[in-house]
Amino acid sequence: MNVLSKSACFLFALWGLLACNKPEILQESTLSSENVKDTIDFRGEIVAVLRSFPKRFLNQSAEDFDAYYAAQNREANVRTNGEGDYLTAEEMLAVLQPLAKKYPDLSWEKEISEPDLRRIYADFKSITTVEEVREKSDLILAFYNDMFKPEAVAAIIAYKKTRKRGRTETIFDPFGIVFPYEESKILSVPIFAPLYMMSGATAKEMAQIYGKAEQGRRGDAFRHGAWNCLVMRNLMIAGASKSTSVEYAQKCITAHEREDQADDPKTLDAAMDLFNNLSARTWMYSSTSWGVGPNRIMPSEFHIRDQMKTWADNAGWIFKDWYLQQIVIDNQGNTGNWGALYGACTGNFQHLMYYIN
Numbered sequence: 001m002n003v004l005s006k007s008a009c010f011l012f013a014l015w016g017l018l019a020c021n022k023p024e025i026l027q028e029s030t031l032s033s034e035n036v037k038d039t040i041d042f043r044g045e046i047v048a049v050l051r052s053f054p055k056r057f058l059n060q061s062a063e064d065f066d067a068y069y070a071a072q073n074r075e076a077n078v079r080t081n082g083e084g085d086y087l088t089a090e091e092m093l094a095v096l097q098p099l100a101k102k103y104p105d106l107s108w109e110k111e112i113s114e115p116d117l118r119r120i121y122a123d124f125k126s127i128t129t130v131e132e133v134r135e136k137s138d139l140i141l142a143f144y145n146d147m148f149k150p151e152a153v154a155a156i157i158a159y160k161k162t163r164k165r166g167r168t169e170t171i172f173d174p175f176g177i178v179f180p181y182e183e184s185k186i187l188s189v190p191i192f193a194p195l196y197m198m199s200g201a202t203a204k205e206m207a208q209i210y211g212k213a214e215q216g217r218r219g220d221a222f223r224h225g226a227w228n229c230l231v232m233r234n235l236m237i238a239g240a241s242k243s244t245s246v247e248y249a250q251k252c253i254t255a256h257e258r259e260d261q262a263d264d265p266k267t268l269d270a271a272m273d274l275f276n277n278l279s280a281r282t283w284m285y286s287s288t289s290w291g292v293g294p295n296r297i298m299p300s301e302f303h304i305r306d307q308m309k310t311w312a313d314n315a316g317w318i319f320k321d322w323y324l325q326q327i328v329i330d331n332q333g334n335t336g337n338w339g340a341l342y343g344a345c346t347g348n349f350q351h352l353m354y355y356i357n
Helices: 002-034 062-076 089-100 114-123 130-135 137-162 180-188 190-210 218-238 242-258 268-286 301-313 321-332 338-343
Strands: 037-042 045-050
Touching: 045 114, 045 137, 062 137, 062 180, 089 137, 089 190, 114 130, 130 137, 137 180, 137 190, 180 190, 180 242, 190 218, 190 242, 190 301, 218 242, 218 268, 218 301, 242 268, 242 338, 268 301, 268 338
Parallel strands: none
Antiparallel strands: 037 045
């Protein structure tokens, strides 16, 4: 009886031990499944992506992202557009910059860190050297940008739900506020958002040589030109290609001109800004040879400042609407076609225009 009793006690104790440990075993199993990665094709490269990651964000179209972001705003019951209380560039920078630092830094101005290289090698199955990372940096940034998007959107939505209404202009607000269409475009490529904000801040600071640089004046023309050039420069330094940089600058800065309007505004202010944006991007694009090592040529910040100042000091004065139609639009080769000003990354002319002395 003693032997049987001892055996029964042992079995009972063993069952109790297993029962107590069961939740931990299940928890470990759950954690393991959450870390499982799938290998998929991303623009011709085999990449590893967490199985739990929503794949719809990979290679998402601009239209799909805009619809997704608008839906997220509606569900959270926060402003999307038209209510006059906009986020500032400083606010977006404060939210997104810490998150962007979680992703590999591919800046050409310094060596890529070992942790970043290990992460890239783990995520990209065919990339095994620093040289390959440099060669494919544009694609690598595109991948991590898509991974960043849902987190960036969630962070901005959460911030909107808790922020106090109203705003104040600071050096980080290139034109005071971030308009809703611009906000959506920025969040569609959040990995570049801090560079976009800081480029605007630098352009605004440079424009102080003209005083307040009010809308329609030479300083405003200078600021727009410098802003476009600096965005392109900073993106290329970060690892983006020349084509990606000019397309990004066109997309985000052009979205700024739409403000809250459903259609592209056809005003003198819009035409001036769009023309100056286009001219600056054309100059920056043609002045850049983004090769390897000594074959890499790109205007410095000082060169950008001096070039835009020369253009602003010699800018053409738009004095009538008919002159706007003949000079601004026709010079881009599209008589009466605002689509060229809103849709083109580069154009035919390289100079600035203003309309208020």
